[in-house]
Each structure stands twice: as C-alpha cells, then as structure tokens.
Amino acid sequence: MVSSADGAVSAGGAGSGGLSTPADRALFRALRRSADCVLVGAGTARDEDYRGVRPRRPGPDGRQPGPPPVVVVTGSAGLDPGARLFTDTVTPPVVLTTTAAPADRRAALAAAGADVVLLDDLSPTTLLTALGRRGHTSVLCEGGPTLLGALVRADVVDELRLTLVPVLVGGPERRIATGPDPLPVPRALRLAGHEAAADGTLLLHYVRATAGIPAAPNG
Known part of the structure; x- marks a missing residue:
C-alpha cells in the first residue's frame, strides 16, 4: 500500500499511481512475483x-x-x-x-x-x-481501502507493506483502510524492516504483533 506523508492514498486524480515512486514500483513488482x-x-x-x-523471471533451475x-x-x-x-x-x-x-x-x-x-x-x-x-x-491485497478495511476488521492481515511518499496532498482523501467504525481496540503491528530511498520514500514492513495495544482513554 502507498500513502502520502499526510495519509492520502491517491493524488492528482491518478489513483495510487499518482503517488508511486521508483522504489515503490520496484517493491510492487517484487511482492507480486512472490504471491x-x-x-x-x-x-x-x-x-x-x-x-x-x-x-x-526464470528461477535458478531456468524454469519460469x-x-x-x-x-x-x-x-x-x-x-x-x-x-x-x-x-x-x-x-x-x-x-x-x-x-x-x-x-x-x-x-x-x-x-x-x-x-x-x-x-x-x-x-x-x-x-x-x-x-x-x-x-x-499467500494472498497479496492491493486494496482498495474498503477491501483492506474489511480484512483488517476480520483480523486476517498478517503483514503490511506500507510505502510513505514524501508529499503532502491535503483534502478529503481516504486512508489505506476504511470501514464504518474503528476497531474497538487498535491492532498492534511490529516493525520487521524498513528502507529509505534516496528520494525520501520510506518502505516499511510491518508484521502482526502478539497482542493489541491499549485503547485510548475516553475524553
């Protein structure tokens, strides 16, 4: 999934492609090859x-x-x-x-x-x-926000590959995962890896944590 620094999932009327960078596209292709x-x-x-x-690409044995x-x-x-x-x-x-x-x-x-x-x-x-x-x-979900939101709510997301692009979009753009209501308890993730590209793009790899994080107090 790709997002602007302020959380938008699209830009310039071009969907997520309006945000994608060379580093994100390289990761996109690699994830698809392994799914x-x-x-x-x-x-x-x-x-x-x-x-x-x-x-x-062909494997070590030459098979494709x-x-x-x-x-x-x-x-x-x-x-x-x-x-x-x-x-x-x-x-x-x-x-x-x-x-x-x-x-x-x-x-x-x-x-x-x-x-x-x-x-x-x-x-x-x-x-x-x-x-x-x-x-x-090994199912690679590429969105959109409604589908990913349903998977999050059902607690079937084991990993999250999130690309943060160093741009600000503003406006009413949606987040990477949306739904009718927030989760009763936020679901914790653990950072398993990260990489910073020369253009400032951050490639973040999160995996499921063993326990949720405490809900924020009311008020």
Missing part, C-alpha cells in the same frame, strides 16, 4: 485500469513459473469484459462474486476468459477460504 495471487476490489481494478501480472492471477472481488460483477484486466494478461483473472450478481454480467466475464467463482457471500473469511481451496495461501 500466489493478487487480491483487489472491483473499484480499484476499474479506477486504476488493472491488467494482468507480468511474467515472473506463470504469473499469479489477479483476483477481483465484486458483488455486482460490474466489470468491463473489454478492460485490460481481461485483454492484457498471461494468467486469466479470477472474479469472486455471488449468485446475486446479474447472470448476463457473469456470463460476459466468463466469455472474456475470467474464472468466475460464485460464493455465498463476500466476507473476508469466505474469500480467503475459496482462495485457499485453490492453493492460494
């Missing part, structure tokens, strides 16, 4: 014109494993079958939706090459269970 799949909300996939993950699929979460199946997500990819995308989504939309996405998976609901537990059954246990 089983890339999980993203439909709004982010549309707004940032997602395409498939680029092929991985296929890139991980982009997995899109959408309750309405409201994706454009002509988008780059479907037309500019090596590995077909996976669309997680429900039987409540219009059948014609689901059929159009399947015809465009997507692996359309019907679930009872789109709760974090249901999503991760479905992905686990497919062998996707």
Whole structure:
C-alpha cells in the first residue's frame, strides 16, 4: 500500500499511481512475483485500469513459473469484459462474486476468459477460504481501502507493506483502510524492516504483533 506523508492514498486524480515512486514500483513488482495471487476490489481494478501480472523471471533451475492471477472481488460483477484486466494478461483473472450478481454480467466475464467463482457471500473469511481451496495461501491485497478495511476488521492481515511518499496532498482523501467504525481496540503491528530511498520514500514492513495495544482513554 502507498500513502502520502499526510495519509492520502491517491493524488492528482491518478489513483495510487499518482503517488508511486521508483522504489515503490520496484517493491510492487517484487511482492507480486512472490504471491500466489493478487487480491483487489472491483473499484480499484476499474479506477486504476488493472491488467494482468507480468511474467515472473526464470528461477535458478531456468524454469519460469506463470504469473499469479489477479483476483477481483465484486458483488455486482460490474466489470468491463473489454478492460485490460481481461485483454492484457498471461494468467486469466479470477472474479469472486455471488449468485446475486446479474447472470448476463457473469456470463460476459466468463466469455472474456475470467474464472468466475460464485460464493455465498463476500466476507473476508469466505474469500480467503475459496482462495485457499485453490492453493492460494499467500494472498497479496492491493486494496482498495474498503477491501483492506474489511480484512483488517476480520483480523486476517498478517503483514503490511506500507510505502510513505514524501508529499503532502491535503483534502478529503481516504486512508489505506476504511470501514464504518474503528476497531474497538487498535491492532498492534511490529516493525520487521524498513528502507529509505534516496528520494525520501520510506518502505516499511510491518508484521502482526502478539497482542493489541491499549485503547485510548475516553475524553
């Protein structure tokens, strides 16, 4: 996830791409290469014109494993079958939706090459269970804030890779994770690593801590 120094997740009308720096893009590619799949909300996939993950580099044995699929979460199946997500990819995308989504939309996405998976609901537990059954246990979530917020609330986030970019954005921009209410007790993280790029970009690696931190006193 990428954020400005004052907490914005987008800038200049260009989504998170308006904030990304060379160091962030290098980390972005490395994380994708190591993941089983890339999980993203439909709004982010549309707004940032997602395409498939680029092929991985050959390993020490010379083999070149296929890139991980982009997995899109959408309750309405409201994706454009002509988008780059479907037309500019090596590995077909996976669309997680429900039987409540219009059948014609689901059929159009399947015809465009997507692996359309019907679930009872789109709760974090249901999503991760479905992905686990497919062998996707290392799940890289790239947002957006609503999806990440749901994962945080469900307490299924084990690591956070946060890029802080040295710019101020101001305005009403959202944070990296949003939801209807704050957590009753803030969830503690432990800093596992950090790197500062020459341009001032900070690459922060947090992991789950063993216990929560005390809630702030009322008033």
